[in-house]
Amino acid sequence: MERINEDGYESMSGSGNLDGGLEDEQETLVLEKPAKKLKYHRHTQEQINELETCFKEWPHPDEKQRLDLSRKLNLEPRQVKFWFQNRRTQMKNQLERHENVMLRQENDKLRVENVAIKDAVRNPICNHCGGVAMLGNITIEENQLRVENAQLRDELSRICGLAEKFLGRPVTPLASPIALPRPSSNLELEVAGNGFGGLSSGGTSLPMGPLTRPGMMGVEKPFNSSVFVELAVTAMDELLRLAQADSPIWMTSLDGGKETLNPVEYMRTFSPCIGLKPSGFVTEASRETGIVMINSLALVETLMDGSRWAQMFPCVIAKASTTDVLSSGIGRTRHGALQLMHAEFQVLSPLVPVRQVKFLRFCKQHGEGLWAVVDVSIDTALDGASINSFVNCRRLPSGCVVQDLSNGYTRVTWIEHSEYDESAVHYLYRSLLSSGLGFGALRWLATLQRQCESIAILLSSTVPCEDHSVLTQAGRRSLLQLTNRMRDNFCAGVCASTVRMWNRLHVASLGEDVKVMTRKSMNIPGEPPGVILSAATSVWMPIMHQQLFSFLRDERQRSKWDILSNGGPMQEMIHIPKGQTSSNCVSLLRLNVS
Structure with a gap:
């Protein structure tokens, strides 16, 4: 039974609910016998493409988003709402079917192994002569097959439990009987790698096989990624x-x-x-x-x-x-x-x-x-060992x-x-x-x-720049990109992270609390080629940090501590706010040489 909205429209889009059912109780619609002839509405391909694009960004749109989308696509808000409901239900059903298929395959493997065990018990073969063996001659082989089969069942139960925690919903193996083809006499049991290709959910695979990780001296060590999932x-x-x-x-x-x-x-x-x-x-x-x-x-x-x-x-x-x-x-x-x-x-x-x-x-x-x-x-x-040095x-x-x-x-x-x-x-x-x-x-x-x-x-386009000259939107964007590069270079020069290849210089007259480093500048935007010198230190001052910050950001006080100002006053030419407080901003200063 297809879903009919309250206005008498039936969703006929290509992304509609193909499996029936609704997502939750809040979105349940009661289908009543219509008093008039139903109207059928088929979405256009452009409408479907736009709805699919929006679904990728926000699968649960609020009322404002649905209203904006309905105006844009010339649809009613209820039609947009029902389309999203159908799309979510379709995705949910597809995901559940995919999970069931994966679990069914694992269950089929166990059933194949079970049939092989029964076949080996009914028709015992002697390993030495190839003839019919007595039951007493296959006790060890039969016992080994039973042990391996039990290990496989335990592994399947463990992965189902892990998948339940990982996905947040119950996952159980199927137990219904399935007619399987009779297996060949060659039985290959993989106890260590149990044939699981991965724990898959909605087209996304979680590999459960062995991986490798870098070890000491460049040696690769095998490691099972299921430990990652458990962690x-x-x-x-x-x-x-x-x-x-x-x-x-x-x-x-x-x-x-x-x-x-x-x-x-x-x-x-x-x-x-x-x-x-x-x-x-x-x-x-x-x-x-x-x-x-x-x-x-x-x-x-x-x-x-x-x-x-x-x-x-x-x-x-x-x-x-x-x-x-x-x-x-x-x-x-x-x-x-x-x-x-x-x-x-x-x-x-x-x-x-x-x-x-x-x-x-x-x-x-x-x-x-x-x-x-x-x-x-x-x-x-x-590896469970102590942390690396x-x-x-x-x-x-x-x-x-x-x-x-x-x-x-x-x-x-x-x-x-x-x-x-x-x-x-x-x-x-x-x-x-x-x-x-x-x-x-x-x-x-x-x-x-x-x-x-x-x-x-x-x-926001409603926030103007508080500047004394005309600054276009492109100029504002370029100025902000420049300040981002300034900030990143400053942080890299202070902390010496691996973002830049720094060489530490040891100066005998300086203590350990002063770090002097150099690096080569090659093809870095905003930097001329050459050698960059960075010297940084930290000191303790008996003053509140708010007071010190206000002193440093005040252009009228800059000549008292900035030697590059040469004692002249600074003038703020451009002021771009970046927050609700006046201290969070970008300023363009000019030295008043007169």
Whole structure:
């Protein structure tokens, strides 16, 4: 029975609901006998293409999006709503059918092996002469086949349980009898690799066979990727429990209300998923919750893309890349996406070493507009040994829980939990890192809020530039690109990440708190070819940071500390706001030589 909307129109598009059924109770329509003749409406190919494009971006459009789309395509809002309902139901049914096919294939394999075992029992063959053997001669072979068959059944049950946790819905093997062709006498049982091609969901394969990873001296070591899936599921469970838990596992500080983790309660509640803490490492863990000017789908896409993730946190992430994708998601979404990543985190000081972390990133949708993204290091998860000497930090289950709000904003709960080598950190910054202000959840969430606010303001055409000259939109965009390059080069020169190939210079007259480096500039936009010299240090000053920041950004005070101004006053020519506060902006200054 096909779906009929309340206006008497029947959806006849190529992407309609081919399987019947509705997605949930809220979208259920009761089909009543119409009092008049039904009107049939067939969408045009242009309308279908536009609807499919919008479905990829937001499969659950709100009322405003449906209204805009109906005006654009010359359709009624109810027609747009029913098309999206049919499309979601069709995708859901296709996914379930695909999963059933995969499980049916695994069940068929076991049935084939079962028939082979029965055939071997009925017609025993002697291994020496090839004739008919007595039953007593095949006891060992029969027992071995039964043991291998039981192992295969246990493996199938384990993968079904793992898939249930990974996908968030029950997955059970089929048990209905199926007529199978009689197998050949040659029986090849693969006990180690049980013939599973992968755990597939919606066209996305999770390889369960052995993989290789770089070992010592360049030797490749085999490793089963199912361990990655188990580690990701365990980390996701811990992240959700930490996001929902309150006292006593989270302690609120008296100054500012920051939430830090109680290590005693944490060890009592959770078991280490990547091994015990290495000797000499210290723990830092914090949690923050705030409202961000972005929707959940856009934020999830940004987090799962290495380059966009680094651009969203420019002063926190020095470098980020995706080394391998185990699963790209289910049904053209990021639900179930699992990938291996490498990143370098930084504090803008030469006295704090850059943190290099290799980790798994797992994304899962837990409800309508509710997502969670979790990270967990794999440095010790691969072989269970102690952490490698070149790794100065490892990331325990950390990430964020994202929930859409009705006004287009998103509530984000951010959790940061890591262990690092404190001996490499200068004593000036040890208290900063232990308090969570260096790499803690407060810094990540504040950076995310500031960047989303800046993007929203820069994309808005109603915000004028407060300048004293005419600045076109192209000139404004070029100026902002220039400031982004300035910021990236500044951070690279201070922290010496692997983004640039720096050579450390050791000057006898300078202490360890001053870092002097050089690099060659070759074909870098905005830089002339030659040698770049960078000298950086950090000092402690008995003054509030807000007061110092206000002094440095005031162009009227710049001649007091900037030797390049030659004592002359500065004049602000262009002012481009990047936030609601006046201190978050881009300014073009000119030295008044007169």
